[in-house]
Amino acid sequence: MKRFSAGLLIAILGCAAQAQSIDIGQSRLGFTYKQMGVPMEGHFKQFSGQVQFDAKNPAATAATLEIPIAGIDVGSRDAQPEVAKKLWFDSAVFPRAQFVASSSRALSGNRFETVGKLSLKGGSQNVTLTYTAQQIGNKWQLDGSAPLKRLAFKIGDGTWSDTDTVADEVLVKFRLILNP
Amino acid sequence: MTPRYTTLAIALHWLIALMIVVSFTVGLSIQVMPLSPQKVRIINYHKWAGITIWLLVCVRLAWRLSHRPPAYPASMPQPLQLAAHLMHASLYVLMFVIPISGWMMSSAKGFPVVWLGLIPLPDLLAADEMLGDQLKAVHGALNFTLAGLVLLHAAAALKHHFVDKDDIMRRMLFRFRQP
Numbered sequence: 001m002k003r004f005s006a007g008l009l010i011a012i013l014g015c016a017a018q019a020q021s022i023d024i025g026q027s028r029l030g031f032t033y034k035q036m037g038v039p040m041e042g043h044f045k046q047f048s049g050q051v052q053f054d055a056k057n058p059a060a061t062a063a064t065l066e067i068p069i070a071g072i073d074v075g076s077r078d079a080q081p082e083v084a085k086k087l088w089f090d091s092a093v094f095p096r097a098q099f100v101a102s103s104s105r106a107l108s109g110n111r112f113e114t115v116g117k118l119s120l121k122g123g124s125q126n127v128t129l130t131y132t133a134q135q136i137g138n139k140w141q142l143d144g145s146a147p148l149k150r151l152a153f154k155i156g157d158g159t160w161s162d163t164d165t166v167a168d169e170v171l172v173k174f175r176l177i178l179n180p
Numbered sequence: 181m182t183p184r185y186t187t188l189a190i191a192l193h194w195l196i197a198l199m200i201v202v203s204f205t206v207g208l209s210i211q212v213m214p215l216s217p218q219k220v221r222i223i224n225y226h227k228w229a230g231i232t233i234w235l236l237v238c239v240r241l242a243w244r245l246s247h248r249p250p251a252y253p254a255s256m257p258q259p260l261q262l263a264a265h266l267m268h269a270s271l272y273v274l275m276f277v278i279p280i281s282g283w284m285m286s287s288a289k290g291f292p293v294v295w296l297g298l299i300p301l302p303d304l305l306a307a308d309e310m311l312g313d314q315l316k317a318v319h320g321a322l323n324f325t326l327a328g329l330v331l332l333h334a335a336a337a338l339k340h341h342f343v344d345k346d347d348i349m350r351r352m353l354f355r356f357r358q359p
Contacts, residue, residue: 036224037297040290076290077309078215165217 019052019062020178023139028175029067033150034167045071049099051178053140055133058112061104067097087157094121102126110134112144120153131174140178147171183250184351192240193352196233196275200330203229204323224297227286231295234279241272250351255344267333274326280304281319288312 030043049065069091072083084091101116107130114129131144149168150156156166185193206226213219252261286293287303289312294300305311340348 035220037294038224038292039294039300078289082215159217162217165220 019050020140020180022049022051023177023179024048026175026177029172030174031170031172033170036165040075042075043073045073047071051142051176053133053142053178055106055112055140058104058106061101061112061114063099063101063114063116065099067099069095069097087160088155090121097121099127101129112142118148118153121155123153125152127172129174136177138180140176142174142176142178145171145173182347182350184353184355185249186243186247187354189240189243189247189249190352190354192236192243196236196240197330199229199233199236200275200326203233204327207323227282227293228296230279230282231293231301234276234283237272237275237279241276244272252348253346255346256348264336267329267336270329271326271333274322274329278319278322278326281315281322285312285315285319288315 024047028043029047030041032039032041034040044067047065047067049063051065052060052062054060069083069089072089074080074083082088097118097120099116099118101114103116104112104114107113110132112131112133114131115126116129117124118127125148127146127148129144129146131142133140133142135141148170150166150170151161151163151168155170160166184190203226206222206229210219210223210226213222252264283293283301284304287305288308290307290309292300292303337349337352340346341350
């Protein structure tokens with residue numbers, strides 16, 4: 001069974017040979033959240049993945065992203081030690097987050113929408129990415145965001161689930177530069 | 181008839197004094213609290229109170245610059261009058277600067293100040309952790325200086341009232357009954 005899955009995975013990746021690789025150095029993945037009305041900014045120091053995007057054929061958009069939790073910078077030295085803890089990301093048990101796109105379409109203007117599954121801390125939720133796409137030279141630049149609710153993933157659980165202190169809404173922001 | 185401060189000046193004096201005492205105490209307790217949602221809330225309330233104090237101090241300063249406080253009694257020696265002027269000037273400076281130092285510390289630590297959780301205030305500095313640590317030390321040192329001066333100020337007022345038996349402290353009390 002394992003060999004079959006591995007073979008299937010390789011076949012899929014092989015089909016996605018058209019997929020562009022992400023220019024990680026130029027790309028950015030971050031997030032904003034609020035604590036008691038105060039806007040905070042964090043970012044992901046590492047991530048990897050594959051994206052297939054062509055503005056002329058948005059429905060064929062494919063993406064998988066892997067994000068190591070250890071690379072999260074929550075934007076505050078005092079809050080940083082909390083990230084790995086059980087009530088937050090419990091990174092010892094769940095060291096990675098993963099996003100897999102399932103469907104995409106074009107919106108009005110230069111905007112696109114991709115829906116996919118985000119797996120984080122043992123849970124899975126659909127998230128919707130909205131982004132613009134422009135060509136810089138021969139590379140695609142995708143700029144957008146995805147709102148999500150941290151409590152749906154039990155991020156900030158137990159005593160930290162009080163949304164008056166840390167808001168439920170988190171906005172993930174990204175700029176992905178795709179190599180041709 | 182005791183010459184006294186205006187009702188506005190008296191109200192501001194005691195309201196600001198109360199808020200400073202509470203904020204100082206809360207500020208001390210923040211240092212020993214482990215990180216928790218309660219601590220996050222209390223830190224934010226402390227910042228809200230600090231900005232409110234600063235605004236009240238601005239009103240107080242405006243009053244002081246546009247009014248002449250009641251004169252000291254002629255019986256009060258000149259050197260003591262000078263000492264009193266210096267004390268009050270120092271209190272005004274500290275009350276104005278201390279909330280600013282806290283605000284600067286917050287900016288340096290990467291936390292914008294949002295007054296009452298509603299009104300975002302501009303960042304006074306760019307985020308810089310080391311500078312944030314230094315400003316925390318400055319905020320603390322200024323606060324302990326203020327605490328020392330406040331104790332002296334209160335002691336002096338009580339001395340005037342109970343030892344000298346003059347009207348100096350009465351001037352800063354609400355008129356409950358005719359003197």
